[in-house]
Amino acid sequence: MKLAVVVQRYGEAINGGAELHARYIAEHLARHAEVEVLTTCATDYVTWRNELAPGVERVNGVPVRRFRVKRERDPLAFGRRSSRVFTRTHSVADELKWLDAEGPASPSLVKHLQRNAPLYDFCLFFSYRYYHAYHGARAAAPRAILVPTAERDEAIGLSIFPPVFRGVRAVMYNSPEERAMIHAAAANEDVPGVVVGIGSNVPQNTQPGRFRQKFDIRGPFVVYVGRIDENKGCKELFQFFQGYLQDPWGRLSLVLIGNSLLEIPKHPRIRHLGFLDDADKFDAMAAADLLVMPSYFESRSMVALEAWALGRPVLANGKCDVLKGQCIRSNAGLYYESYAEFSETLHAIEQNRWLSASLGRNGRQFFRDHYDWPVIERKYLDMLARLSREASSRPMEPLPGWFERRRADRPPAREVAGRLPLGPALASGREAERKRA
Amino acid sequence: MPEFNIRSDSVNVEQIMEQIRARIREKRGVDYTEQQIRELAAVKLETFLDPRGVRSDLLEQFRRAQAPIELPNYAFEDTTLYETHRGPIRWIRKLLNPILKLFLNPNPLIQALHIQARLNTLHAEQLSRQRAVDQLHYEVMHNLVVELTRLGIETKNLKMRVESVASRLEFNERRARALESVVAYKPATERESVYDAPPAHSSAPPPPQPQGAPPPAHHQGGSEEGPGQRSRRRRRRRGRRGGGAPGGPVSQGQPQMRPEDRGPSTTPSTDAPSANESHSPAAETVQRAVATESHPAEHGAEPTASPAPAPTAPPAPTPPDPDHQ
Numbered sequence: 001m002k003l004a005v006v007v008q009r010y011g012e013a014i015n016g017g018a019e020l021h022a023r024y025i026a027e028h029l030a031r032h033a034e035v036e037v038l039t040t041c042a043t044d045y046v047t048w049r050n051e052l053a054p055g056v057e058r059v060n061g062v063p064v065r066r067f068r069v070k071r072e073r074d075p076l077a078f079g080r081r082s083s084r085v086f087t088r089t090h091s092v093a094d095e096l097k098w099l100d101a102e103g104p105a106s107p108s109l110v111k112h113l114q115r116n117a118p119l120y121d122f123c124l125f126f127s128y129r130y131y132h133a134y135h136g137a138r139a140a141a142p143r144a145i146l147v148p149t150a151e152r153d154e155a156i157g158l159s160i161f162p163p164v165f166r167g168v169r170a171v172m173y174n175s176p177e178e179r180a181m182i183h184a185a186a187a188n189e190d191v192p193g194v195v196v197g198i199g200s201n202v203p204q205n206t207q208p209g210r211f212r213q214k215f216d217i218r219g220p221f222v223v224y225v226g227r228i229d230e231n232k233g234c235k236e237l238f239q240f241f242q243g244y245l246q247d248p249w250g251r252l253s254l255v256l257i258g259n260s261l262l263e264i265p266k267h268p269r270i271r272h273l274g275f276l277d278d279a280d281k282f283d284a285m286a287a288a289d290l291l292v293m294p295s296y297f298e299s300r301s302m303v304a305l306e307a308w309a310l311g312r313p314v315l316a317n318g319k320c321d322v323l324k325g326q327c328i329r330s331n332a333g334l335y336y337e338s339y340a341e342f343s344e345t346l347h348a349i350e351q352n353r354w355l356s357a358s359l360g361r362n363g364r365q366f367f368r369d370h371y372d373w374p375v376i377e378r379k380y381l382d383m384l385a386r387l388s389r390e391a392s393s394r395p396m397e398p399l400p401g402w403f404e405r406r407r408a409d410r411p412p413a414r415e416v417a418g419r420l421p422l423g424p425a426l427a428s429g430r431e432a433e434r435k436r437a
Numbered sequence: 438m439p440e441f442n443i444r445s446d447s448v449n450v451e452q453i454m455e456q457i458r459a460r461i462r463e464k465r466g467v468d469y470t471e472q473q474i475r476e477l478a479a480v481k482l483e484t485f486l487d488p489r490g491v492r493s494d495l496l497e498q499f500r501r502a503q504a505p506i507e508l509p510n511y512a513f514e515d516t517t518l519y520e521t522h523r524g525p526i527r528w529i530r531k532l533l534n535p536i537l538k539l540f541l542n543p544n545p546l547i548q549a550l551h552i553q554a555r556l557n558t559l560h561a562e563q564l565s566r567q568r569a570v571d572q573l574h575y576e577v578m579h580n581l582v583v584e585l586t587r588l589g590i591e592t593k594n595l596k597m598r599v600e601s602v603a604s605r606l607e608f609n610e611r612r613a614r615a616l617e618s619v620v621a622y623k624p625a626t627e628r629e630s631v632y633d634a635p636p637a638h639s640s641a642p643p644p645p646q647p648q649g650a651p652p653p654a655h656h657q658g659g660s661e662e663g664p665g666q667r668s669r670r671r672r673r674r675r676g677r678r679g680g681g682a683p684g685g686p687v688s689q690g691q692p693q694m695r696p697e698d699r700g701p702s703t704t705p706s707t708d709a710p711s712a713n714e715s716h717s718p719a720a721e722t723v724q725r726a727v728a729t730e731s732h733p734a735e736h737g738a739e740p741t742a743s744p745a746p747a748p749t750a751p752p753a754p755t756p757p758d759p760d761h762q
Contacts, residue, residue, distance in 0.1 A: 327450055328450050328451055330450075331447070331448050331449060331450045332450075333450065334450060334453065334454060334457070335450075335454065340461045341454075341457065341458070341461065344457045344460060344461055345454075345457060348453070348457060355448065355453070358447075358448040359448060359450075362448060
């Protein structure tokens with residue numbers, strides 16, 4: 001079986017969520033099939049500047065074919081087009097221009113897919129919202145499997161994407177919440193789909209003591225791993241944690257790991273360690289009492305899964321449907337939606353050792369059941385086997401005609417996205433649990 | 438400290454979150470966000486304010502009434518009547534002006550309209566000033582309503598807290614009373630045995646006394662009496678009236694108390710004659726005991742603080758008691 005993994009950027013040094021996801025999947029599927037990665041020469045997701053040489057190279061034993069990006073992203077033009085399609089009534093042509101402005105516009109990659117699609121059994125497209133996935137999935141529709149990595153943002157409300165969600169052979173979702181959102185947006189329930197997510201290479205023998213000694217950290221602490229950014233909910237986290245510090249009962253410190261784009265409050269119990277390598281990161285998680293995930297928007301959280309793999313409970317932002325849903329489904333984390341809840345949940349985990357240990361145990365089990373690599377690989381292989389057996393049932397819907405495309409009758413994407421159902425998708429999780437039981 | 442009532446072995450996060458939220462509600466009463474307070478202030482005014490005095494949609498009406506109205510106005514000068522954008526026509530009108538004045542005098546008309554235009558301008562200015570003041574009034578009123586709503590909610594919460602504190606206080610009082618009675622009545626049998634036992638000055642030799650300690654008081658010593666003094670006292674009197682136990686603590690040369698002597702006011706007079714002869718420790722102790730019983734609080738004889746089992750104990754070396762000093 002020959003598979004193509006199509007992704008906007010690819011490389012060992014590229015740590016973006018979807019890109020890392022694609023690399024892990026490519027490397028793990030390469031053990032079962034012949035895998036080729038099709039990607040661009042870009043490494044920077046803001047400009048899509050061509051920084052790597054076009055052609056074929058090998059990354060961790062996987063062949064990677066790179067194509068040039070036709071033009072860099074113009075942030076101003078992209079901002080204007082985004083504003084138009086997100087906030088005003090617009091046409092399909094406007095949306096296509098927005099997609100072109102977003103990039104990475106690589107017609108050569110799409111042409112390659114059009115010409116060579118028959119060489120591949122299946123093509124896995126990562127990140128539905130980018131140029132390569134939209135045009136690539138259309139070019140190789142009978143072989144296209146989409147890994148949308150969709151978040152609850154305005155782009156999901158654009159009218160050009162539902163035909164793609166309906167026209168691909170299968171959709172590999174990251175979470176039940178993502179599946180529910182895409183089903184609501186595209187009505188693609190009949191397209192084969194499975195919630196897969198992504199595994200993580202968590203070391204078995206972490207050394208929490210070494211971490212404490214190396215960074216001189218004493219006492220119990222809560223760890224945050226990721227970019228320290230307002231968009232990730234860190235500002236709110238700082239506010240809440242400073243409130244918690246006023247409480248004489250609380251003994252936890254906050255340890256932050258990751259690059260900071262935000263001013264970090266100065267307090268002896270708030271430590272910023274900067275970017276750490278994987279060994280230190282995993283040791284830190286193992287040494288921590290719990291992991292905090294303050295982000296509002298996540299299609300999945302790898303660090304939360306890693307914390308669970310290490311048997312640590314997670315405290316998540318309850319405003320993020322995916323994280324809240326994961327906490328409830330796994331019974332391995334608590335969530336907060338206000339300061340009072342933040343403080344109480346933190347105290348609960350801190351003071352109640354039994355609760356903390358039980359959450360951690362559940363997390364470890366949840367990770368083993370759903371996110372261990374053999375499980376993920378099996379889900380992919382089962383889906384590929386199923387698609388090999390079944391014929392493609394529904395062709396990709398063609399783009400509207402020239403006049404139709406220019407008719408300004410599409411509602412603002414923000415409005416459409418705002419109408420999508422909110423909240424964690426618990427029913428499906430419970431059903432799955434029942435089935436498992 | 439968080440306490441969770443998780444009875445099953447498996448953790449249910451939703452259940453824990455429910456408990457956490459219930460705890461938060463219990464701790465802080467009903468929580469409202471800023472947005473909710475504003476909504477309450479805007480929509481449910483009648484709940485918080487007297488509906489007869491304030492209209493529930495007052496703010497909305499006020500806002501509607503404040504919608505700016507553009508007043509029509511014009512400028513009227515002496516040349517206005519003859520103005521035109523066509524130059525030749527203006528010239529002809531000026532030329533024919535004397536002829537017009539033969540038929541009518543336009544000057545009063547021009548003057549009146551000019552004054553009216555100025556009045557209109559002044560009125561518009563006044564209105565705009567008034568609008569600005571009204572805007573301030575509106576803001577003040579809006580803030581007042583929001584604050585009033587907030588205060589109403591806070592008062593509600595405080596009321597709940599006061600009720601909670603009052604119930605706790607009541608409970609504590611009841612508990613204290615229950616404890617008092619337990620302390621007073623529990624060792625009754627033991628007390629019986631003491632009072633029915635041979636007196637302190639019986640043939641049993643007194644235990645050794647620590648050096649520097651005051652002479653041993655009788656075990657009925659006034660301030661050592663616990664909360665059950667009243668019953669003891671009654672028993673003592675009964676003993677005295679009925680002859681009491683031979684050699685009982687109060688039978689030693691003490692006049693027997695009559696029933697009317699039970700009141701505190703009678704105590705000094707009754708016991709006064711014996712005071713002179715009460716240089717014996719027993720008499721002194723009785724005096725103190727009676728005085729203590731009459732005004733237990735003055736002697737610091739708090740029920741829970743006093744060593745209740747003391748009377749039941751055999752005459753033991755008594756440590757120096759400040760109340761005895």
